[in-house]
Amino acid sequence: MRKISRWWHLSRNFQEDKNKAAALKNAYVLLGKHQLELAIAFFLLGGDTTSAITVCVKNLGDEQLALVICRLVEGYGGTLERYLISKFLLPSALAKCDYWLASVLEWMLGKYSQAYLRMLTFPTGSLNSKCIFSSLQPAFLDPNIGDFCLMLAAKTTMKNAIGEQNAASLSRWAILMRATALSRCGLPIKFRNTTSEVMAGWLTTMATLFAD
DSSP: OHHHHHHHHHTSOTTSHHHHHHHHHHHHHHHHTTOHHHHHHHHHHTTOHHHHHHIIIIIIOOHHHHHHHHHHHHOTTOHHHHHHIIIIIHHHHHHTTOHHHHHHHHHHTTOHHHHHHHTTTSOTTOTTSGGGGOTTSGGGTOHHHHHHHHHHHHSHHHHHHHOHHHHHHHHHHHHHHHHHHHHHTTOHHHHHHHHHHHHHHHHHHHHHHTOO
């Protein structure tokens, strides 16, 4: 009987408001019975996508499914995806100290400079803080972080967001982080090559600033 009743519900036209309301009612009943997958399905049929992705993350613990639903409903970068990232994914990444994931999520939100700062593992908006100059930062211990930050700084979207000159400064800073990390890893040759890149970048900048 349960299967017959379920198929009867699914055979309805969910473009009609009364059937959407019935679907939402069933969704809450199923949620109370901990039938999470079915609850998500009925939330979608009822047009409440926000509740569907919330159940995916908070109850089912499936963040990837929530992201897939957002992409299927609205496509890449839609309102639902931004809600999912801001409300659930980014806070979760920060709570786990996963600065790699936090950086990617900030980038997906279009917060390009924040994506860079997340890799330095201190709060966004503190670019001028003294903590950025501390060589004890994890960014000065892992050369991969410097490489990743250099890639971010070279992106056209980053340059458009903060300007060419600021992006160039971030690039040099990324190279310096990489050089310091390589030196601490006992790779002096790569350290010297990277340091040469830093000096070449500074000389180019100075020549541009003082050109007639």
